[in-house]
Amino acid sequence: MPKSLLSERTALQAFDPQTYMDMVAPMIVGAPHPAYREGVLANLATAHAMAKVVFAVELDADSCDFAGVFMPMAADPLKSQDT
Amino acid sequence: MSDSDGDTSGLDIASAVAAKQLSAQEAVATCLDRIEALNPRVNAFTAVHKDRALARAQAVDQQVQSGQQLPLAGVPFAVKNLFDIEDQTTLAGSKINQQNAVAAADALMIQRIEAAGGVLVGALNMGEFAYDFTGENQHYGDCRNPWNLAHMTGGSSSGSGAALASGMVPLTLGSDTNGSIRVPSALCGTYGLKPTYGRLPRTGSYPFCDSLDHVGPMARSVAELAAAYNVMQGFDATDHVCVSRQPDLVDVQSIDGKTLRIGVLQGYFAPQEFDEATQVVADCAKALEAMGVVVDECELNLAEAGRSAAFLITNIEGASLHYEKILQRADDFDPDTRDRFIAGSLLPAAWYTRAQRVRRQYAEEAAELFRRFDVLLAPATPIRAPLRGQKTMSMGGSEVNVRANLGYFTQPISCIGLPVVCAPVMQSEFGMRQTEKAALKSAATPSMGVQIIAAPWREDLCFKVASLLADASITRSEVAPVSTQD
Numbered sequence: 001m002p003k004s005l006l007s008e009r010t011a012l013q014a015f016d017p018q019t020y021m022d023m024v025a026p027m028i029v030g031a032p033h034p035a036y037r038e039g040v041l042a043n044l045a046t047a048h049a050m051a052k053v054v055f056a057v058e059l060d061a062d063s064c065d066f067a068g069v070f071m072p073m074a075a076d077p078l079k080s081q082d083t
Numbered sequence: 084m085s086d087s088d089g090d091t092s093g094l095d096i097a098s099a100v101a102a103k104q105l106s107a108q109e110a111v112a113t114c115l116d117r118i119e120a121l122n123p124r125v126n127a128f129t130a131v132h133k134d135r136a137l138a139r140a141q142a143v144d145q146q147v148q149s150g151q152q153l154p155l156a157g158v159p160f161a162v163k164n165l166f167d168i169e170d171q172t173t174l175a176g177s178k179i180n181q182q183n184a185v186a187a188a189d190a191l192m193i194q195r196i197e198a199a200g201g202v203l204v205g206a207l208n209m210g211e212f213a214y215d216f217t218g219e220n221q222h223y224g225d226c227r228n229p230w231n232l233a234h235m236t237g238g239s240s241s242g243s244g245a246a247l248a249s250g251m252v253p254l255t256l257g258s259d260t261n262g263s264i265r266v267p268s269a270l271c272g273t274y275g276l277k278p279t280y281g282r283l284p285r286t287g288s289y290p291f292c293d294s295l296d297h298v299g300p301m302a303r304s305v306a307e308l309a310a311a312y313n314v315m316q317g318f319d320a321t322d323h324v325c326v327s328r329q330p331d332l333v334d335v336q337s338i339d340g341k342t343l344r345i346g347v348l349q350g351y352f353a354p355q356e357f358d359e360a361t362q363v364v365a366d367c368a369k370a371l372e373a374m375g376v377v378v379d380e381c382e383l384n385l386a387e388a389g390r391s392a393a394f395l396i397t398n399i400e401g402a403s404l405h406y407e408k409i410l411q412r413a414d415d416f417d418p419d420t421r422d423r424f425i426a427g428s429l430l431p432a433a434w435y436t437r438a439q440r441v442r443r444q445y446a447e448e449a450a451e452l453f454r455r456f457d458v459l460l461a462p463a464t465p466i467r468a469p470l471r472g473q474k475t476m477s478m479g480g481s482e483v484n485v486r487a488n489l490g491y492f493t494q495p496i497s498c499i500g501l502p503v504v505c506a507p508v509m510q511s512e513f514g515m516r517q518t519e520k521a522a523l524k525s526a527a528t529p530s531m532g533v534q535i536i537a538a539p540w541r542e543d544l545c546f547k548v549a550s551l552l553a554d555a556s557i558t559r560s561e562v563a564p565v566s567t568q569d
Contacts, residue, residue: 039422050391051434057388
């Protein structure tokens, strides 16, 4: 990685599904079985295309990361309104 | 009351049972006979719980005899097999889940429908782990479109659509993460509701992608859909995204349709190559305009980004849910699902968080649009039901994967949790030019769908527009004439 940061979009342009799979998969899921490779590569390519669309959106200045699935847990479970 | 054709509405059954003109046991027995006759052809059910259903029907008859008012008295219904059924293993369309323990209790949605008098008759086929728009399933066999058994039902709530369209049951439950209620509703010719995200508790249903999962009813009429939705509502703290609010019971008569402002989505939702899908929407808009409703065109500029965000969020959350099983039992997955989960396991976290941020910004754009419009219209699927086994479809000048793209129009809407009623438009509807009618008649399956979309928590407006279109016979659902013979 260079000292100066790449832009997000430049980094996305550099993404190559095959190189990425061969480097990353052995450390996450193991090297994909030959029977899986074509399907996994096709899906990585689709995900890459989707990521390019997502990263092309100019986010509002006040945009922040949202934890999509986190909710604080109450000490006591809430009572259902149905009961 | 005879229902040998399977086209008696659930509400007619409930009225007859309440009036003691029909017993719940008779209604359920007729339903079970029809399932036995047709399911070998359609493959909508993966399990039929005959003893439970007959016992429950007997209990409903006793409740009616004792004077209880039950809005769904004796109405047989079935659920996508990702809903827990007490003492049964929740398969979620998979082989892997066969080894799981049986469920300790029914899913909350089953409990609520049965508390209203409904009778659960069985579990329905679905795409593996709900990651599917086709209705194909390697483990339990493809679900077949009752209008033409060679064609897809759509998915992943495949059995939910096919069981309705074949008249096996008048009411089903499905789930919708990216379009899994709406796609089979459109391709099988039934109504489906994907409610506001957080409206209906998912308690006791097998998850897929927590950020996007919804559950909802499917039926053959707007009135049946609304009746089911009304009894399914209510807060439940067990589902952490369920929002604490009182049920908003649907009463379409209380809404003046002429005050509605309808937006017909253009741009992403109106590509020229899917002219039949856009024509369906145009015809609905024209009919509403003729009723005095204000109709105009509009756009959601971030729809494509929203669809892409939904794709990434689904891929990454789904893969995370199944990560351990992917490591241990990859060959027990359907190959299409497996390869998607492996890829999802590898994607960068930055893509996920960016997708969630884009989702938020897109929701804000939609909120602005709902200042101008009460309801938006969009197609449900790009094309009619493809042939089973068909892998690609034409899109943007190239062949693209069917499994991923049947949800092209649905995915951007569920991404931001908007409520949608998907209404079926059958062939030879009004307003078609002769050439279009000829094309429709030659199609192998007759239905497409229109998405009727409202702002969060305004399901009532979706139902109002759906009922206007149904009353004008623009949208309708019929029982397909499934032969029991080859």
